[in-house]
Amino acid sequence: MLYFIPAWYQQNEWRESEQSWHTRRMHTEFDDTVKQVQMFYRSGMRDFKILLLSHAPNFRHFLHRQGVFHAPYWSCFDAIQEVKKKKAAVFSFHNLDWPEGIEFVYTPFVVIAYLHNTKYAQIDFGEAGNPIQVSMYKKEVLSRRNIYDDRGFVSSTEVYDNGRMLYTDYLTEAGVTKLRVYAETGAVEINASCNTYQVFKSDDTIETRTFKETIYMSLTDVILEVLEAHIEDDTGDDVFCIAMHELNYLAAQNIIGRKKCILSFYGDRYRIKDHLDSRPLVKRAGYIITDSEATTRYLKREMEEEITNITDISPYDSRMDFGISEKLMVQKVLVPVDGLPEERFREMMIALAKYLQMNENAVISIFTRNATYDLPEKLLNKIAEILEEAGFDRRMVIHEEEDDTAENEDMEAEEQEEIPIRFFVEQCVDELSVSKCIREQRIMLDMRHNPDLFLQINCISSAIPQIVRRETQYMQNGYNGFVMTEIDRIPVALDYFLGSLFNWNQAKVYSYDIGQKFTTKHLLEKWKSVIAGLEK
Secondary structure, three states, X not given: OEEEEOOOOEOOEOEOOOOOOOOOOOOOOOOHHHHHHHHHHHXXXXXXXXXXXXXXXXXXXXXXXXXXXXXXXXXXXXXHHOOOOOOOOOOOHHHOOOOOOEEEEEOOOOEEEEEOOEEEEEEEEOOOOOEEEEEEEEOOEEEEEEEEEOOOEEEEEEEEEOOEEEEEEEEOOOOOEXXXXXXXXXXXXXXXXXXXXXEEOOOOOEEEEEOOXXXXXXXXXXXXXXHHHHHOOOOOOOEEEEEOOOOOHHHHHHHEOOEEEEEEEOOOOOOHHHOHHHHHHHHHXXXXXXXXXXXXXXXXXXXXXXXXXXXXXXXXXOOOOOOOHHHOOOEEEEEEOOOOOHHHHHHHHHHHHHHHHHOOOXXXXXXXXXOOOOHHHHHHHHHHHHHHHOOOOHHHOOOOOOOHHHHHOOHHHHOOOOOOOOEEEEEOOOHHHHHHHHOOOOEEEEOOOOOOHHHHHHHHHHOOOEEEOOOEOOEOEOOOEEEOOOHHHHHHHHHHHHOXXXXXXXXXXXXXHHHHHHOHHHHHHHHHHHHHHHHO
């Protein structure tokens, strides 16, 4: 069996990141474990199970969003709370025990309950329309918040005093308090009259055990005890793949050395230079998987000694979809700007403006994964100021609203040539919106030190050229793109691909060839090699 321990946490807390349906998603849910689970779920190459350590009362909805609804999993909090239900249930907030005289007011986003013209409660809903929490109020101040499980019961309840959280109770299906976590100290108190948890044995039997203590220093100690009991009778063939994360560090310490273990590093989620004490742990791992060659090089450098049991397996697979950029009247240039140094950003915008004077069919798609609602307006205003200072017409970025007094001005002002907007902002948070955006792009220009991994995979999937600052496994200089550090050469590089259909088609062919190295089949082959190495 292959066990995955994911890093699906909310702000480094033992809880899921589920949110109300109307709240803008500020981050993507996709990571290395999501892709790993998807690959093994769809291929059936090896039996696997997710070991979920976080409190996730809406986990079924998360699995559905990732396309792996029936993926097998074990939930630590289900074991703690002794939950027996497996399937999501349909339930209505109307069926809750409301006081006599309650009145419900339906807003476009939430339902608010009033009692004697005073706000009594607020019901928030998830993306599937299920109630996920009910917040209770006393004199307009939050006093309690009930968190609902999608299987139809209250999973936990938070108690407040004058709006300040006092503690969180985790409950059984019957509503009995199992344990209490105090907000100020983080200490955990086990209910002495309900002090057992479930252990699922390898022969599918369920064993009930008693907690070793009645008071724990932290919730982490409780989770580690229950996890340890669950995996104690694993067979010698079992392999554990742990997503490196601050909360998973202690779990990894308990597993590595006793079990066959893989550590998975993904982007900036866990940087060794910020956790130097974890170096001995990494050295003891059976194998290390990273998301890219760049992460592998970084890890080897930070470990300060040679490590050989390491390989990169992309968390994204290439799927050939040539997009629709050839069918569009305009040539869209995708320009990622997140994390771009200010001076380089300024130089790039000026260079792009120069190129737009050479190619009247080109437009610039400023790309960001930052979900801040007013960011597009801020970016466009910033670009307009940069170009105006450089002597360009700011109207190629934004059209200012005309003053009512303009009709009294000279006829010359009225006859000014209209200048089309050439700069647009593509604000994409999740992977689906990114892929949709890429399908319309003719070329990508990424001048950051580390090009975006997912963007590069999408570029080879859509077979479009890339211009980046350094060569990567997804871009070979002179074939499906260029390596370029001189900002002033951007117009020349863009013209090479956009000014010649032959050059663009050549890059398309090379992109296709490179993409064959990152198909699901090839990624699974790399996984087979890693697991075979561990088993030896």
